[in-house]
Amino acid sequence: MKKLRLKKKVTLATREYSVDYKTSLNEEQLRAVMHDKGAALVLAGAGTGKTRTLVYRVSRLIEDGIDPRSILLLTFTRKASAEMLSRITSLLDTRAGKITTGTFHSFALKMLKQYYKQIGFSQEFSIIDQQDSADTIDLIRGRHLPPSIKKRFPKKNTLHKILSLSTNKRESTLTILEEYYPKFVEYEDQINTIFMDYHKYKKVANVMDYDDLLLYLLELLKENPDARKQITNMYKHIMVDEYQDTNRIQHEIILLLGGEENNIMAVGDDAQSIYSFRGADHQNIFFFPESFEKCEVYKIEQNYRSTEQILDLSNEIINGAAFKYEKKLFSRDRIGEKPYLVAANRERQQSEFVVQQILELREQGIELENIAVLFRSSYHAFDLEIDLNKSNIPYVKFGGMKFIETAHIKDLISYMRLLFNPKDVVAWQRVLMLVDGVGPATTRKIIDNISDNRLTISNYKDVLPTLNKNVGITNLFKLVAKNFDPTDITYAASELAFYYKEYMDEKYDNVNKRWRDIETFLQITDQYNDLPTFLNDMALDPPINSLDELEPESKEDEYLTISTIHSAKGLEWKVVFLIWATEGKFPSAKSTHTIDSVEEERRLFYVAVTRAKDYLYIIYPFGIFDRESGMVLSEPSRFIGEIGDEFLEKFILTEDEDDEGIDD
Structure with a gap:
């Protein structure tokens, strides 16, 4: 017999709001937005308006008289923070600008800059x-x-x-x-x-790494009651986005920030927890309600992104999960076609079919920017990239090396860090190795002397006279000794770039390409008013992940997106192709040894299919070439094998002399 339960109907307070919450939100969203005091967990499925719910909740709190300065909104990217703040301001008014919003790491940095003495650092760390x-x-x-x-x-x-x-x-x-x-x-x-x-x-x-920021904040909250009391008094209402992506330290920090009232709202989706390789703990979202005496749990299941057929498939995939909150995504009025499951008889045929379909979709009026090809691992796209280039289909790829991680950009940032902190031995380690005639032994000698406060940029000739013979060392110390104005970051960056160009001309063959990267870097520095803010942002959350992610020079430029699933989380497209949905590739053969790793692969598959709005193609080659065995037969992913035939339209690719087609 089914268990029946009463669901409280939401009644707005008698006061008048400037925002019409009742007509702007569905019943599920409204219930979460009107949550009053105490802890709350909002389970918001893919495409259900999670950001909208958070934005309206902040607005409602401010309209109810909560001081915006006492509201803390934590996200996982700076972009998400900026978007939410912009939307709250547009919805309400400039009062929204007084809330504190940012990533866990940027919030930790802000707190540690205030309480640096308590953790044994100087403020210039x-x-x-x-x-x-x-x-x-x-x-x-x-x-x-x-x-x-x-x-x-x-x-x-x-x-x-x-x-x-x-x-x-x-x-x-x-x-x-x-x-x-x-x-x-x-x-x-x-x-x-x-x-x-x-x-x-x-x-x-006097430096911290990325993880230290959270570690020292946790230490501060645990071991300094006065600091903790001041911080919890400062922030009375806390909201955390993407709670399923938190690690153990972040979870502990949130519990300590609750203060006496525990006005903490965590928003997330256990079905989209896919970052354990970064230390994220899938269990946190399950532990959250148990961590408070009274915690309300709200579910938001109405999806505004995908068709009912795509949602039916998504629900079936996640239903197989061993550990989950029970949810069922639904759409009120979006009926479409069933997702396609396409079997290719060989690896290359898979990418050839994708290219053919993309060209046909473009002829039907679907623009490339509304199409994405997703894959489990970056190398799965090699064949596809070759065929896209052959067909002159412009594309951007997410999931490769990040722009900020390229050697020449890291070199420039190291120079800039020395301008800000001449005792930054990590930066010295990098730039000294760029000087001709300087090896590990000399580098270590210089760094040891800097660490022991024996050597400075002004006395290096006296402390280590042998360095006088090295012109490169002399020029480097002269550069660092220049008294750059920290508020004139544009000038400092330009000077460093031209100093570095001489080294780059001798070191690299592809100087022109790298110089274009540096010009892009200089454009980024132009957006900052001072050097410390720029350096903090570069370390915490670079403004761009790769050159591929830059906006096209013209808004008329059309491009296809190809991406790893991890890099596609949070995005959506009208048409999605999921390639290499083959057992051993997805789930990865390396991820089938434990229940936890298989479960994360399932969630990754779920994230992939929930990116599609109208059309979803899931493709796998059943013939794969193996170096030792030759051509071997493969099977579709186990996550597809579990799904009933009624959720998919199944096809096998056939090749004709004149064209390639699909047969059911």
Whole structure:
């Protein structure tokens, strides 16, 4: 027998609002927006208006007399914060500008800049990014390891990943090694020694890495009752977006920020938790209601993005999940075609079919910008990129190397960090290695002297007289010694760029391409008023992820999007092609050894199909070439194999002499 329950009907307060909440929101959204006091979890499915709900809730709080300065809205990207703030301001008025909004890391930075003394730093501490962190670990690694084990010992990026996972998951080094890198368990003691020296190194250099921001904020809240009380009194109403993506530290921080009233609203979707490789903990969204004595749970299931047929398939996929909140997405009036499941007889035929369909869709009036091709891993797109280029179809790719991670851009940022903090030994490590005639030994000698306060940019000739013979060193110290105005970032960036160009001309063959990148970099610096803000943004949340993500020069330019699913989260297109939906590729063969990893692959598949608004093509090759075995037969993804025939239109590709078609 079905269990019946009463659902309270939402009644607006008798007061008059300037915003018409009742007609602007559906019943589910309105219920969450009108939540009064205490903790609340809003389970908002894909395409259900999660952002709209958050925007209207902030507006409603302000209209009910809540001081906007006491509202904290935490997101996972700076872009999301800016969009929400803009929408709240448009909906209400300029009072919205007084709320605090930003990422967890930017909020942590703001708090630590206020309470720097309590954590043992000076206010001028700077932030190092992931690669600089790995380089510093490598420097320390070189000091500790005997030559006999260097080749077998984890490399710098692996060490950085171990430390980051240990920090964000709040687990010991040994636990991380056993779970992710069992072959390095024997080196646990040496690894821990390196990590301890790394933490000391940062403290002396007055720098923090990305993970430190959260770690020190958590430490501040736990160990300094006065600071915690001041912060919780400052922020009486807290909202957190994308709660399913939080890690263990972020979850602990939120619980500590609640204060006496626990006016915390977490918004998220357990079905879209796909970032465990970054330390995100899928369990946090399940633990949230249990962490408070009284926590209201609201579900938002009405979808405004996809057709009913696409939603039916999405619901079936996620229904197979072992751990989930029960939800069923639905659409009031969007009826369309069933998703297509297309079997290609070989790998290349898959990409040829996608290109053919894209050309046909464009002839039917569907613009390229309304079409996306999604895949599990970046290398799955290699054949596709070749065929797109052959057919002259312009495209942008998400999921490759980030613009901010390219060597020449990182070099420039390191120079700029030295202008702000001449004791930044991590930046010195990078720029010194660019000087002709300077190797690891000289670099280490200079850095050791800077760390011990024996060497400065003004006395280097006296402390290390041998450096006088190196023109490159002399020019570098002269550059850093220049008294640049920190508010004139445009001039400083231009001077550094032209200084660096001489090195670039000698180092790289593709100078013109790299110089175009630097010109783009200079355009970005033009948007900032001062150097510290720019450097913080570069470390916390770069304004662009890659050159491919820049706006086209002309709005009339048309381009197709091809993307990893991880990079496509939060986006939507009229037509979506999901390629390589093959067992062993999706789920990845590496992700089938534990229930948790298979479950995350299922959620990733769910995220992919819920990007489609009107048309969804799921494609897999049933013939795959293997180097040892030749052509082998493959099967569609297990996530498709579980689905009943009524949810998909199934086709097999056939080749004719004149054309290629699909047969059912």
